[in-house]
Amino acid sequence: MSKNVKFIQGNEVCVEAALYAGLDFFAGYPITPSTEIAEHMSLRLPQTGGKFLQMEDEIASICAIVGASLTGHKVMTATSGPGFSLMQEGLGYAIMTEIPCVIVNVQRGGPSTGLPTGPSQGDVYQARWGVHGDHAIIALTASNHQDIFSITVDAFNMAETYRTPVILLFDEVVGHMRERLVVPEPEEIPLVERLRTSVKAGVDYHPYLPREDGRLPMSDFGGVHRYNVTGLFHDMWGFPSNNSGVTHGLLRHLVDKIKNNVEVITRFKEYYLEDAECILISYGSSARSALHVMENRRSRGDRIGLLELQSLWPFPYELVRKKCANAKHIVVVEMNMGQVIRAVKRAVDHPDRVVLANRIDGFFINPTDIKNILRLIQGKGV
Amino acid sequence: MTQFNIPDTDYMYPGHVGCPGCGATIAMKFALKGLGDKTIMVIPACCWAIIAGPHPQTALKVPILHTAFETAGAASSGVRAALDMKNDTETTVVAWAGDGGTFDIGLQSLSGAAERNEDFIYVCYDNEAYMNTGVQRSSSTPYGARTTTTPGQDWKQTRKKNIVEALAAHRIPYAATASIAFPEDMIQKFQKAKEMKGGTRFIHVFATCPSGWRVSSEMSVKIARLAVQSNFFPLYEVEHGVKYSLNYKGDRPVEDYLKAQGRFRHLTDADIKEIQKMTDEDLGLLMRKAEI
Numbered sequence: 001m002s003k004n005v006k007f008i009q010g011n012e013v014c015v016e017a018a019l020y021a022g023l024d025f026f027a028g029y030p031i032t033p034s035t036e037i038a039e040h041m042s043l044r045l046p047q048t049g050g051k052f053l054q055m056e057d058e059i060a061s062i063c064a065i066v067g068a069s070l071t072g073h074k075v076m077t078a079t080s081g082p083g084f085s086l087m088q089e090g091l092g093y094a095i096m097t098e099i100p101c102v103i104v105n106v107q108r109g110g111p112s113t114g115l116p117t118g119p120s121q122g123d124v125y126q127a128r129w130g131v132h133g134d135h136a137i138i139a140l141t142a143s144n145h146q147d148i149f150s151i152t153v154d155a156f157n158m159a160e161t162y163r164t165p166v167i168l169l170f171d172e173v174v175g176h177m178r179e180r181l182v183v184p185e186p187e188e189i190p191l192v193e194r195l196r197t198s199v200k201a202g203v204d205y206h207p208y209l210p211r212e213d214g215r216l217p218m219s220d221f222g223g224v225h226r227y228n229v230t231g232l233f234h235d236m237w238g239f240p241s242n243n244s245g246v247t248h249g250l251l252r253h254l255v256d257k258i259k260n261n262v263e264v265i266t267r268f269k270e271y272y273l274e275d276a277e278c279i280l281i282s283y284g285s286s287a288r289s290a291l292h293v294m295e296n297r298r299s300r301g302d303r304i305g306l307l308e309l310q311s312l313w314p315f316p317y318e319l320v321r322k323k324c325a326n327a328k329h330i331v332v333v334e335m336n337m338g339q340v341i342r343a344v345k346r347a348v349d350h351p352d353r354v355v356l357a358n359r360i361d362g363f364f365i366n367p368t369d370i371k372n373i374l375r376l377i378q379g380k381g382v
Numbered sequence: 383m384t385q386f387n388i389p390d391t392d393y394m395y396p397g398h399v400g401c402p403g404c405g406a407t408i409a410m411k412f413a414l415k416g417l418g419d420k421t422i423m424v425i426p427a428c429c430w431a432i433i434a435g436p437h438p439q440t441a442l443k444v445p446i447l448h449t450a451f452e453t454a455g456a457a458s459s460g461v462r463a464a465l466d467m468k469n470d471t472e473t474t475v476v477a478w479a480g481d482g483g484t485f486d487i488g489l490q491s492l493s494g495a496a497e498r499n500e501d502f503i504y505v506c507y508d509n510e511a512y513m514n515t516g517v518q519r520s521s522s523t524p525y526g527a528r529t530t531t532t533p534g535q536d537w538k539q540t541r542k543k544n545i546v547e548a549l550a551a552h553r554i555p556y557a558a559t560a561s562i563a564f565p566e567d568m569i570q571k572f573q574k575a576k577e578m579k580g581g582t583r584f585i586h587v588f589a590t591c592p593s594g595w596r597v598s599s600e601m602s603v604k605i606a607r608l609a610v611q612s613n614f615f616p617l618y619e620v621e622h623g624v625k626y627s628l629n630y631k632g633d634r635p636v637e638d639y640l641k642a643q644g645r646f647r648h649l650t651d652a653d654i655k656e657i658q659k660m661t662d663e664d665l666g667l668l669m670r671k672a673e674i
Contacts, residue, residue: 030518042532056487113431
């Protein structure tokens, strides 16, 4: 059978992958550089029997998908910097109410209106801590179209597994770039479907009572069970509670369900780490330049390797520590003032060996930028 | 309509980064002729946030506060309050927003400001979609139009939000429509709004977008004229939410207006009849309010 090959934009790949994962509702609002996701959804969803809504702003978008997800559908919204800021209240609500959804942030330069058409990776910590209050979050990323496809499907699977919002942190470069995509065959990538309760109609259903494995079976809202959903701290029935035990228990549950599964959630790619004296750590479009530099230096005999992170939160501290145990130099390549590098320094045994190769001027980080840092490390001067 | 002399002074520089035939730039040129140089422009995300643009192509000779998308009404309120504290009653604060920043994301801050009856002029230059991000529908997009988020057979099936009526319902001192094809009327309205200090004044300006509406750039003003002549966009004023006056009554069918534009090309004769019916209904309602 011939393969289904497409030559499309990263944003369109994200749409196709979401549809593959079973998405049937999307609500969004135009914002560069993520607009093509909404545009492509408006075309594709009616074809697949789903529904597309263009909302009046970004907080409306996230609240619409939360409502649709609770009612039994796989959902997504997409935005960029300022829109992601507007979404934070809805994101916190989805975390608190444990409603599966996927939020795409195609990062552009910030803060504020920033650089609408320029790439950045400056929202890594906003993805982690943009929401007020203690919480946990899953944030994934990818550097090429094939990976955008699989990581987007992963995002939907994780959203269902852990009943949580999952953030896809892409950037302007991978979002707008066009390259080859081999569309996976149906069932080639396993899908996690909504875990629905086996509790029959008329029997007391506890929407917030986890099973032994920690998962919470859902009942389509407005269906056979009447229950309460609130952004307040709530008990196993979903009713508001300020009982200290309930509050303590819920917050621990919200954090632990993700924290205790770091190893399962972690996604990464590694190149030549076994004997590497110098390890590049990167993610998103920056990882493409890092890969190029790594291949180039390897061909000259340098013992250099690359660790490409595809899950940024929960941060894989243990993985990074183990992989970097024997490295003399660790270079974090990212398009910001140094965000992932903070987590890397916390993870490794020798934080003094970690340096940053970055770019913050709205231009794609290119191999020369990384090579210059490597030359400095080797004492060669730029 | 009375004839009068259009002020000679321009507060817009020649040469800017707007698209050829951009109605929004024509709107600004006329608006500033009416407002003069003691004006502060508060501009949220919209085409004009770009056109006001990078040095040396800065298009305006007045100060610009480029604010966040949803905040034109709020940011203008703050600027006005500070000017009042400094006893500066001369400077006119003008919020200058597109239809997305007015009808959709900015409606909350606009409504808040209008209810407080903030002393500024809010201008919506309306090109009937999110043009800056590449023609996505807004709640100002008219029934029947194709955009990149109402594509193919899924062209927009809901009516354009009537923003002037929404603002008039706030009982603000002045709400009016204006068109780039009727400069005397438009400049007079801006002068009138400027003189009516002490409350919120709202002017809804019809501004053709040749690239988004799929018309050639030299048709920009003609299309705007057809919108008024076909009563698709009637020119009228509302004082204190109750006193309506119709400034121009058109007599052409909407077909003339619709057929001139690519965004309506897919419409059948039945669709056009439906739009004519809606237009007649809206005009009838307006005329009853104006007691004509």
